[in-house]
Amino acid sequence: MAFKQGIEGCLEQGIGAGGLSADVLDQYLEKLGPRMHSLHEAYESGSLPILRVAERRDDIEPMREAFGKLTEGAKTIVFFGTGGSSLGGQTIAQLGGWGIPGDNGDRTGPNPRTRFYDNLDARTLERALANLDLETTRFILISKSGGTPETLVQSMAALQAVRHAGLEDKANQLFLGLTEPAQDGKKNGLRDLCDAFGIPTLPHDTGIGGRFSALTNTGLLAALARGIDPVEIREGASQVVSALMSDKNPTDFAPAIGAALQIGLAKEKGVKATVMLPYSDRLGRFAAWFVQLWGESLGKSGEGTTPVAAQGPVDQHSQLQLYLDGAEQHLITVLRPGGAGTGPRIAPDLAKTAHADYLAGKTAGDLVAAQQKAIPQALIDAGRAVRTIDIETLDAKALGALLMHFVLETILSAHLLDVDPFDQPAVEAGKVLTRKYLGA
Numbered sequence: 001m002a003f004k005q006g007i008e009g010c011l012e013q014g015i016g017a018g019g020l021s022a023d024v025l026d027q028y029l030e031k032l033g034p035r036m037h038s039l040h041e042a043y044e045s046g047s048l049p050i051l052r053v054a055e056r057r058d059d060i061e062p063m064r065e066a067f068g069k070l071t072e073g074a075k076t077i078v079f080f081g082t083g084g085s086s087l088g089g090q091t092i093a094q095l096g097g098w099g100i101p102g103d104n105g106d107r108t109g110p111n112p113r114t115r116f117y118d119n120l121d122a123r124t125l126e127r128a129l130a131n132l133d134l135e136t137t138r139f140i141l142i143s144k145s146g147g148t149p150e151t152l153v154q155s156m157a158a159l160q161a162v163r164h165a166g167l168e169d170k171a172n173q174l175f176l177g178l179t180e181p182a183q184d185g186k187k188n189g190l191r192d193l194c195d196a197f198g199i200p201t202l203p204h205d206t207g208i209g210g211r212f213s214a215l216t217n218t219g220l221l222a223a224l225a226r227g228i229d230p231v232e233i234r235e236g237a238s239q240v241v242s243a244l245m246s247d248k249n250p251t252d253f254a255p256a257i258g259a260a261l262q263i264g265l266a267k268e269k270g271v272k273a274t275v276m277l278p279y280s281d282r283l284g285r286f287a288a289w290f291v292q293l294w295g296e297s298l299g300k301s302g303e304g305t306t307p308v309a310a311q312g313p314v315d316q317h318s319q320l321q322l323y324l325d326g327a328e329q330h331l332i333t334v335l336r337p338g339g340a341g342t343g344p345r346i347a348p349d350l351a352k353t354a355h356a357d358y359l360a361g362k363t364a365g366d367l368v369a370a371q372q373k374a375i376p377q378a379l380i381d382a383g384r385a386v387r388t389i390d391i392e393t394l395d396a397k398a399l400g401a402l403l404m405h406f407v408l409e410t411i412l413s414a415h416l417l418d419v420d421p422f423d424q425p426a427v428e429a430g431k432v433l434t435r436k437y438l439g440a
């Protein structure tokens with residue numbers, strides 16, 4: 001496995017009264033037995049496509065082909081889409097340096113820029129469309145339902161901009177859509193829009209909801225945009241599915257242990273928030289992706305815990321005080337990619353001048369690696385719940401495995417809360433009112 005989960009800091013023996021006793025943890029794990037069994041069955045029968053997505057290869061070539069064609073001569077690739085139609089892509093793109101100032105990933109030579117506009121802001125959209133060179137910009141429009149108004153507004157505004165630039169005839173070369181295939185009796189605005197302009201579309205898997213779709217073409221197009229091999233991401237995810245299928249007991253399966261800890265701590269110890277704290281710029285959006293996955297999948301029927309996206313070490317300087325000394329209601333998951341010995345090495349004379357002798361001859365990675373050890377230990381010393389995930393090498397495989405781990409941890413947690421992880425019924429209320437206020 002690409003990483004190792006450490007749970008000492010969640011147990012009574014590690015942190016005292018704030019942790020779960022071994023017996024209580026076992027009780028929660030036992031409750032997961034039937035769900036593990038049903039997941040095995042769902043894998044065998046193919047009834048839960050998310051369990052089979054990692055081994056799919058048939059969709060890679062069509063995706064590569066559509067992407068290759070789209071991006072010929074492109075200088076900028078714009079992704080429109082929101083929630084699950086963006087966060088998985090952002091997470092994968094960030095592994096390839098997107099969203100990190102000065103990092104172009106491992107790609108060489110001139111590559112198109114990548115931009116994700118997942119938040120609709122009138123001013124941003126107006127300025128972006130005014131400033132983009134529309135001849136060398138390509139737009140990827142992603143919406144599973146094809147009816148999300150933010151994405152429709154972005155898509156229509158971009159089409160209008162292209163029209164005003166006299167490029168309407170080329171719309172089928174400048175745009176690519178990704179949405180559900182046409183289904184009888186189901187309206188899909190994005191699909192109809194694409195069809196009207198002859199814009200090619202890739203199919204969104206109908207059996208995989210947006211927040212679970214990072215490992216489908218929805219997320220993997222972003223891998224192509226950043227020169228990351230989508231197959232490697234899936235290979236990493238496959239390792240977790242293989243573990244699910246070979247581990248008969250929840251006690252041996254890391255996502256089951258994670259779910260038992262999360263929900264056990266919530267129910268028994270009042271842990272109301274779960275904080276994702278990766279020590280890497282390349283995992284910043286992973287934490288944001290996790291927030292949607294956890295929040296929308298579990299926050300229903302009065303259940304769920306609040307997901308928080310954090311990042312190390314920067315948030316040691318903003319959030320850590322709360323976690324170490326505030327209300328005892330957080331579980332901190334520290335993602336540790338290591339990094340000792342990497343990055344700039346500090347000359348001893350400068351360290352001396354800066355009154356930081358302890359940094360003399362050390363690298364930037366040495367400092368961050370020491371922090372990755374120190375903060376979990378400080379949390380343990382304070383009796384606060386902390387889990388560590390040690391990542392051997394932060395690469396496409398490891399990211400694929402992390403994505404699948406947390407998908408399964410979430411699905412298993414839903415079982416412990418007795419909620420359906422795959423719907424988000426409450427979100428509808430806001431959409432209905434929005435339409436009403438627009439006079440619909």
Ligand SMILES: O=P(O)(O)OC[C@H]1O[C@H](O)[C@H](O)[C@@H](O)[C@@H]1O
Nearest residue numbers: 083084085143144145148210427
């Ligand atoms: O992919 P789409 O259909 O455009 O949906 C995008 C997002 O919007 C919705 O409001 C849901 O709450 C999210 O779960 C979903 O990921």
